[in-house]
Amino acid sequence: MNLVFFGTPPFARDILMELHKQYDILATITQPDKPFGRKKILKMSAVKEYAISVNIECFQPIKSYEIKDILHNIETKHKTKIDAVVVVAYGKILNKEVVENYFCINLHGSLLPYYRGASPVQNSIIDDYQHFGLSVIRMDNGLDSGEILESYALHKDIVYKQTINQVFTTLVPYGKDILCKVLEDFTLNRLCPTPQNHELATYCSKLEKKDAYLDLEDSKACYLRYLALNNIGTWIRYNEETLKINTLVGYDNRSEHKQKGEILEIQKDKILIACKKGELWAESFTPPNKSKMNAISFLQSCKLKVGDILE
Template identity: 35%
Template structure:
């Protein structure tokens, strides 16, 4: 959805879109029904006159089709593939990246900003080069943290902020002096996998930050496969036996950690439906003082 928000905002800002290049539709669900990208769906529903290209790879045929659109600039948002030099040479390629570069180059910058509990969130527009997220900076936009954001909320806010930044960069491109990144300050982040959602009750704040960063996918879960939902951070300093059930009420269960305590609203056992934490504990005959695992 990040790229869709950017595309929609650029059109609202009066940027002329000569074509959309997006990933091919992918099988989805039990019946493997083809699912279009969010950007393709948006164009088909709102601007069907704009050409859509869906190359499996950016080969010579795809590059010729893109060149035929005669773009002045190429805007790259969440495309997910390395661009060949021939495309970079076709027109200036401007990438919107979800962090304040050179911090968190790579595939999961939003998650990393949440996991590191940053006080400032931001996005960067860079002039792309042959390497990953190393191009000169054309603009940065940011905001001070005013509350805890999960990945979905932060993505929505940064997408709009980034779209407005990209529109400004496009409109003022001739007057912008690119700023080289300080590569000595670079940090990196990897693509998120399901295994990243594994947590234990050693540190309440770390569990809470993972819950925010990995919402809605992959979520957070214990080694048993038990998934945790609706997590609140109760404290960061208390010391408890890991997983000890402290209280149970209609709002959920409070659980002690070696450092801190959490409130958990809902639980989901492997292969089961998500239920209220109180109902789950009742079904398992767990009470205050027992261990949630």
């Protein structure tokens, strides 16, 4: 079976690696290289890195209208028909001509129609949503609105206390399995599409650095936001600057405090920080313009002690 794979981040790369073991990947299509870090050095996507490493051709269209010609050229070069276009976290909506002329399927990180949009897994974690899972849809011209071809519900405990990168690693085998099931059913002409109930649809947008701010109001909410967004870098305000919290190792949500941000306790490798409701255990920080340091080194560098305020 001849596939063209669309995807960008490490999760998409890991799915691609699994599919590559079973199918012919004619080419990959990913986002253009983007500037990274203080020096704004161009960095290629995880999908492109893998494609280059295994000698799979990789395209990076700037405009969506370019994709139709790219797919046509792939078929011409390989002298074969593209059987399916597989999309996993590509980051752009495919245009109408592509969706209508190819069998395009998308692996989405929620049980649709809930959490349509760019960051379904992260938003599910932040919302403490109980119905966790994956869906494969036949793509249409809408935003994650196509017919459901396969879905898989996961018990939330499977990803309990995992950070977002760990969650995506956990999801890879499940995502691979339902994609392979759909591709097999397509080959055998036994797909059973199920229309989504659009009245039940909920939406989520792409999450950015501003969304990773921990307001220290509710410790559970802060901890869930940390789990969902620690790859972006969760942070608080300290001395009118951004203080990045690299590692939270737990929370307690039972008590209330008048002063959020107060350092309540210091142990040998972590500190306890007050929220309005509950507390957070923090293990490492990155102060402004400095390298990552453990909690105790951070306290020493700032001359902080129990009773002082991080706010």
